Amino acid sequence: MKLDKSDFSEWYNAITKEAGLCDLRYGIKGFVVFMPWSVMTMNRMFGMMEREVERTGHVPALFPALIPEHYFMKEEDHVEGFVPEVFWVTQAGNNPLEEKYGMRPTSETAMYSMYALWIHGHTDLPFKLYQRCQVWRYETKATKPFIRSREFYWIEAHNCFATREDAMNQVREDMGMTENVIHQQYCIPFLFFKRPQWDKFAGAENTFAADTLMPDGRTLQLPSTHMLGQNFSRAFGIKFTDEDGEEKHVWQTCYGPAISRIYAALISIHGDDKGLVLPFRLAPVQVVIVPIFRDETRDMVLKECRKLKESLSEDFAVKIDDSNNTPGYKFNYWEMKGVPVRLEVGPRDIEKNEAVLVRRDTGEKASARTEELKGKILEAAESMRQNLKKKADEWFSTKTSLAKDMDGLEKEIEQNGFVRVPFCSDGLEAKECADALKEKHHANVRGSLFGSDEKPEGEKCVACGKDATIYLYVARQY
RNA sequence: GGGGAAAUGGGCUAACCUGGCAUGCUGCCAGCUUUGGGAGCUGGUGAUCUGAGUUCAAAUCUCAGUUUCCCCA
Numbered sequence: 001m002k003l004d005k006s007d008f009s010e011w012y013n014a015i016t017k018e019a020g021l022c023d024l025r026y027g028i029k030g031f032v033v034f035m036p037w038s039v040m041t042m043n044r045m046f047g048m049m050e051r052e053v054e055r056t057g058h059v060p061a062l063f064p065a066l067i068p069e070h071y072f073m074k075e076e077d078h079v080e081g082f083v084p085e086v087f088w089v090t091q092a093g094n095n096p097l098e099e100k101y102g103m104r105p106t107s108e109t110a111m112y113s114m115y116a117l118w119i120h121g122h123t124d125l126p127f128k129l130y131q132r133c134q135v136w137r138y139e140t141k142a143t144k145p146f147i148r149s150r151e152f153y154w155i156e157a158h159n160c161f162a163t164r165e166d167a168m169n170q171v172r173e174d175m176g177m178t179e180n181v182i183h184q185q186y187c188i189p190f191l192f193f194k195r196p197q198w199d200k201f202a203g204a205e206n207t208f209a210a211d212t213l214m215p216d217g218r219t220l221q222l223p224s225t226h227m228l229g230q231n232f233s234r235a236f237g238i239k240f241t242d243e244d245g246e247e248k249h250v251w252q253t254c255y256g257p258a259i260s261r262i263y264a265a266l267i268s269i270h271g272d273d274k275g276l277v278l279p280f281r282l283a284p285v286q287v288v289i290v291p292i293f294r295d296e297t298r299d300m301v302l303k304e305c306r307k308l309k310e311s312l313s314e315d316f317a318v319k320i321d322d323s324n325n326t327p328g329y330k331f332n333y334w335e336m337k338g339v340p341v342r343l344e345v346g347p348r349d350i351e352k353n354e355a356v357l358v359r360r361d362t363g364e365k366a367s368a369r370t371e372e373l374k375g376k377i378l379e380a381a382e383s384m385r386q387n388l389k390k391k392a393d394e395w396f397s398t399k400t401s402l403a404k405d406m407d408g409l410e411k412e413i414e415q416n417g418f419v420r421v422p423f424c425s426d427g428l429e430a431k432e433c434a435d436a437l438k439e440k441h442h443a444n445v446r447g448s449l450f451g452s453d454e455k456p457e458g459e460k461c462v463a464c465g466k467d468a469t470i471y472l473y474v475a476r477q478y
Numbered sequence: 479g480g481g482g483a484a485a486u487g488g489g490c491u492a493a494c495c496u497g498g499c500a501u502g503c504u505g506c507c508a509g510c511u512u513u514g515g516g517a518g519c520u521g522g523u524g525a526u527c528u529g530a531g532u533u534c535a536a537a538u539c540u541c542a543g544u545u546u547c548c549c550c551a
């Protein structure tokens with residue numbers, strides 16, 4: 001099987017099949033079977049993200065997957081935004097239900113109906129809860145495994161605070177978690193944008209989203225964190241008595257890293273023409289031992305491999321490939337799977353008390369003394385993490401360009417990536433301008449760069465030509 | 479949301495135009511054999527997406543459905 005990443009769409013379809021990540025043959029549109037190799041990595045991703053979420057004071061809970069319609073309808077904007085993509089349960093057994101139940105597309109309305117019962121006083125705050133679950137959305141856009149499907153797997157954290165300021169600090173903490181895990185550990189680069197008003201989460205005051213880029217230059221939204229203000233707390237009656245004895249509505253935030261989608265970015269950004277390249281800590285098999293033997297050396301070599309596996313298993317996920325395939329086949333197979341470290345062990349190595357260590361990212365081979373292997377593997381693991389991150393960051397940093405007018409935008413958007421443009425506003429009144437960009441250039445406004453206070457001076461909006469007040473970033477989008 | 483293409487053993491595919499025995503590779507199973515970059519031989523296993531229509535006869539023609547892929551919004 002020949003992979004060619006220069007045709008990303010083909011590469012992506014091929015790798016999901018060849019590396020055994022998912023099976024599209026289930027037969028319901030947008031519903032995909034995730035297979036062990038992807039699930040094992042996503043489990044590790046979940047684990048790291050959950051540790052981070054708990055480190056920052058969140059506790060876990062699990063809410064029902066079904067949401068009664070009347071919960072769903074409480075917050076007006078939320079209804080408008082989400083109802084078109086809800087799957088509804090209308091019948092149980094042979095009996096039609098009196099009230100239909102929505103399969104959660106996100107859990108605000110499920111969780112906040114309970115929050116209203118649980119939160120009473122300021123000592124209950126901050127209130128930080130998360131759950132790991134799957135959600136369902138009736139997507140009308142083209143579905144693609146992991147990138148966009150009608151059922152996906154995520155973590156959602158839902159927090160309540162006494163003040164707007166506390167809530168805004170949570171938004172910043174969410175961004176920090178995203179940096180710590182998704183950038184530092186998954187080695188995926190992104191920019192945080194403040195979404196324009198016409199593209200925020202349904203029911204939120206403001207939405208901040210981490211956008212990465214796929215190899216074809218189109219952007220993919222990773223976690224977003226939302227400043228909900230008091231929209232939901234008013235709709236659901238989540239109130240607390242403050243120190244001053246006054247009853248107030250809580251200020252809320254929510255944060256949603258979609259692990260299955262982040263996985264799509266992970267495999268796409270790091271993969272190459274030989275297959276997946278997995279960061280060491282996310283690999284289901286971190287070290288694969290390939291024994292090399294002839295008939296007469298077979299038993300001896302396998303015995304040494306087992307000894308080696310035993311000595312390394314305490315620290316790493318190790319597998320011996322003792323199948324009857326040839327070494328070349330095994331090399332290609334495990335490279336396709338993205339296993340970070342391969343150890344080749346044959347009679348020549350055993351004689352010298354060594355093993356050949358091969359790292360997946362560079363293909364570099366080096367012999368190492370058996371007793372030094374653990375250290376060498378740890379070294380390679382850290383070096384690969386840094387290398388993957390550096391490579392991805394460097395590529396990503398070249399993918400933002402500038403344009404001052406439509407002609408410039410037309411030219412730059414063809415190179416793909418983000419294009420920074422002067423814009424009249426990011427308020428609702430500028431939606432028409434955004435629609436114009438979408439129509440003319442298939443370019444989506446992603447928002448203003450968070451934390452940047454760059455102001456255009458004397459520049460005109462690329463769409464309407466009025467005085468520009470803000471720089472926005474646009475990109476073609478998944 | 480609009481348009482196009484496709485669907486044949488587990489995977490890839492031939493046959494489809496011009497209706498009549500379903501081809502090859504790969505995988506899988508068994509045996510032999512083989513191992514420092516995708517080995518070989520022998521035997522075996524396994525398929526026309528679903529439903530309707532036309533016809534003596536449908537993988538092939540017609541219609542509908544489902545799913546997948548591509549392009550546009």
